[in-house]
Amino acid sequence: MPENSRLSKDAFLFMAASAGIDVSGEHGEDLFAIVQATLAGLDSLKDIDVTDTEPDMSFAPEGA
């Protein structure tokens, strides 16, 4: 598990229940690990200065 865990186990279980995900048994442990790894992998997004930058939501290419 990453050292700077972004999500506690309790928060994980609460969110999983809210989303209707079965986290019983080994699958739940596997999912907790991949969630932690995924969120840790997104940490570097915080290092990008996005001040005054709008999200590229529509992503319409030129000509669209």
Next chain:
Amino acid sequence: MDALEICYMSAGQLSGLIKSKEISPVEVIDAHLARIEATEPVLNSFITLLPDEARAAARRAEADIQAGKYRGPLHGIPVGLKDLFNTAGVRTTSGSKIFDNFIPTEDCTVAIKFREAGSILLGKLNMHQFAYGPTGENPDYGHMHNPWDPELVTGGSSGGSGSATVAGQCTITTGSDTGGSVRIPAALCGIVGLKPTYGLVSRFGLTPLSWSLDHPGPMVRTVEDAALAMNVMAGHDPKDVASAKVDVPDYTTALTGDVRGLRIGVPEEYFDAPLDPQVGQAVRDALDLLESMGAVVKPVSFPMFKDAFPISTAILMAEASAYHRDLLTKDAEQLYPPIRLRLEAGLFISSADYLRAQQARTLFDRQARQLLEDVDLLAGPTEPVTAPQLLATRVQAGETSMGTTPALTQYTRPYNITGMPAISIPCGFSEAGLPFALQLAGRPFDELTVLRAAHAYEQATDWHKRRPPI
């Protein structure tokens, strides 16, 4: 004519023979069906084969051509569609047994275009389940196998398209590319894969993975065939909300063989990333060759390249999980466990993280476009490694051991984020006989320049003429 030679002819070659009636579409289809029968037990490229339908279509094509109703270069050409392209009356599984009995009532736009061009559908091609992976694993319909070595992956997610094309099972196949799923199997199988500009080829009737990253594109053995396929596939489609209203040129006009004066930028960061030295050398040799042919090759800097993975991950996982959410509540147990984990994990990405990734995407796109103000193309490896072993979770890229997914998508994700056209073409072989690939990317809707450079390089080399040992 020798059946195997027919199977290894390009669409460009076959079309001339079909038009002049030197060869019949029936002969072409029979040759390909025989090739499929001989190789499919090893490769497992197809989920659904359509031999009777293909033979019937070939007889119709033959009759039409004999009657003077020749439709164009793809008339009578064998085509395979990745099994997430909806086909009316033919099951479309998206690589999952959950949809084993799903028979669409309507064709996707790409299928309609190929049919109207007179192409003949041989079948629906195997794929990484729901297109959510870069290797070509599929426990439901069997894993795909690389024709250069069946113990290795084809790459994915359009793995069946890669193996079918390089093994001569199909002349033209299609893929969909969300993080590299056209270019990865093209690179690992040693064929040409073009991810067109976002919005240029309709997504209508394709099972989405990530709405804002999905790009359908052709997978073929020659750059000329990529141009011929694009002449059919490209164009505005009102049924796709992201479809671009742009003029579609004749892409074969790009095939001049001339790269004099073309400016090619090589991001230095691509060679600082984990990379097998053999691959790196092959790509540098390819760039040297282009330079010797008159292109101006120069280093450029793309600092945000390092941010491609988190930007793409946040967007792709969040969008994929949103699209497949119902599956997770109804059919989670039937999903391939790694796919289930990824889809469920995507539900934990917050809206704030998703939107921050989209903000970063704006900056990423801006930086890539600025680079393309000074050069016409960006070049580098398509893959940092050759095809990994089936089910390997880690690969060795130079001195770095890394996860298979981040490795295989390292160089492909940037152009899904920007939506720019990018092509993968063979540029050499390893000591073990496995293909290397060069990736060339251009400005939005400038497929002509991408194809021009790729074709010139291809014509100056013989890599595309090699055949796998199967």
